[in-house]
Amino acid sequence: MKVDIVVVAAGSGSRFGQDKIFFELYGKPLVFYTLHNLFSSYHFEKKILVLNPRKISEGEKKLYPFFPDLVIVEGGNERTISVLNGVRESVSDYVLIHDGARPFVPSHVVENVVKALRDWYAVTPAEPVRDTVKYHEGEFVIRTLDRSSLKSIQTPQGFRRDIIRSALEDALHEGLIYTDETTLIEERGLKAKFVPGSPLNFKITYEEDVKMAERILSSNLRSGIGFDIHRFSKGRRMVLGGVDIPCEYGLAGHSDGDALTHAIIDALLGASSLGDIGELFPDSDERFRDIRSTILLERVVSLMEGRGFFPVNIDAVVITERPKILKYRDGIVKNLSRILRIPENRVSVKGKTAEKMGFVGRKEGLAVIANALVMEVKNANG
Numbered sequence: 384m385k386v387d388i389v390v391v392a393a394g395s396g397s398r399f400g401q402d403k404i405f406f407e408l409y410g411k412p413l414v415f416y417t418l419h420n421l422f423s424s425y426h427f428e429k430k431i432l433v434l435n436p437r438k439i440s441e442g443e444k445k446l447y448p449f450f451p452d453l454v455i456v457e458g459g460n461e462r463t464i465s466v467l468n469g470v471r472e473s474v475s476d477y478v479l480i481h482d483g484a485r486p487f488v489p490s491h492v493v494e495n496v497v498k499a500l501r502d503w504y505a506v507t508p509a510e511p512v513r514d515t516v517k518y519h520e521g522e523f524v525i526r527t528l529d530r531s532s533l534k535s536i537q538t539p540q541g542f543r544r545d546i547i548r549s550a551l552e553d554a555l556h557e558g559l560i561y562t563d564e565t566t567l568i569e570e571r572g573l574k575a576k577f578v579p580g581s582p583l584n585f586k587i588t589y590e591e592d593v594k595m596a597e598r599i600l601s602s603n604l605r606s607g608i609g610f611d612i613h614r615f616s617k618g619r620r621m622v623l624g625g626v627d628i629p630c631e632y633g634l635a636g637h638s639d640g641d642a643l644t645h646a647i648i649d650a651l652l653g654a655s656s657l658g659d660i661g662e663l664f665p666d667s668d669e670r671f672r673d674i675r676s677t678i679l680l681e682r683v684v685s686l687m688e689g690r691g692f693f694p695v696n697i698d699a700v701v702i703t704e705r706p707k708i709l710k711y712r713d714g715i716v717k718n719l720s721r722i723l724r725i726p727e728n729r730v731s732v733k734g735k736t737a738e739k740m741g742f743v744g745r746k747e748g749l750a751v752i753a754n755a756l757v758m759e760v761k762n763a764n765g
């Protein structure tokens with residue numbers, strides 16, 4: 384069954400004070416988690432994100448590297464215009480509409496909606512109301528509602544595209560203000576069907592919700608360490624973190640000898656439990672002779688991302704008498720941040736001498752220790 388997804392993230396976030404859609408959580412914008420969880424739940428035919436026009440270039444820069452088949456369209460001042468712009472872009476017979484600020488949508492909720500769409504034209508996930516709900520006037524309770532006849536509505540809401548499209552066109556024409564698309568179905572005298580939602584599928588509305596999101600994500604953090612030693616060798620290049628460093632000797636090795644990148648690779652693989660550099664790129668393999676180690680790092684990052692592991696930050700110490708690292712640090716950080724797809728302030732590289740002791744002190748070689756923090760972005764199936 385071909386289904387498109389429209390993620391609506393064009394609001395001004397006025398209740399939040401700042402733009403919540405791009406609020407940074409562990410180095411990624413909030414909407415990154417929304418998209419990752421949706422796209423790992425179902426194979427959507429077309430993936431559409433509606434953004435505030437002021438946010439489009441930021442969205443392209445931050446999201447296209449992870450979601451190359453994402454289509455970003457401009458939203459409007461009102462929800463009707465934003466959703467309609469998204470739905471006009473869709474091509475399949477069915478379309479799901481999701482709030483960009485619901486980052487933890489579990490895959491079973493998406494599956495419930497798609498499944499129910501097979502024999503009903505409008506579907507919405509809903510949860511029982513957990514708290515007692517009361518009418519009030521000012522600070523005083525007036526009366527209690529019967530919560531057994533109430534449902535709390537979530538997204539993604541699923542529709543036959545022709546039905547929701549004409550409902551949206553009419554709403555735009557009539558200037559109807561609403562907060563969820565199911566309302567448009569009711570307005571037409573039609574009926575939307577409920578499927579089970581999830582408490583995890585909450586909407587980030589207030590600042591407290593961000594704290595909750597941070598706590599949920601923090602349980603998915605994992606750390607790893609990496610270590611590497613390379614001998615110095617005359618006539619070889621000195622490459623560290625992909626940066627060529629002028630030096631009277633270089634680093635011996637099957638690849639370009641970039642020990643910093645090797646240690647980072649092992650730290651990332653360790654945090655992700657995906658083996659180690661020797662298993663992935665054995666030095667008996669001619670394909671890796673003299674290869675730039677940053678190419679290997681790119682492959683490791685894409686392997687990790689394919690399994691749902693995303694680097695959060697790295698820290699490394701290069702233990703060597705020479706060369707001095709400080710002068711080249713900015714270039715190395717820039718390089719690694721680009722390859723790891725994390726902000727520069729999440730990459731740290733430091734130099735340290737061995738006080739002239741041991742093999743480092745005798746300038747026979749250098750050693751690197753690296754630490755990586757990785758997040759396993761998993762779709763909550765609970």
Ligand code: MG
Nearest residue numbers: 611612642645
């Ligand atoms: Mg090595």
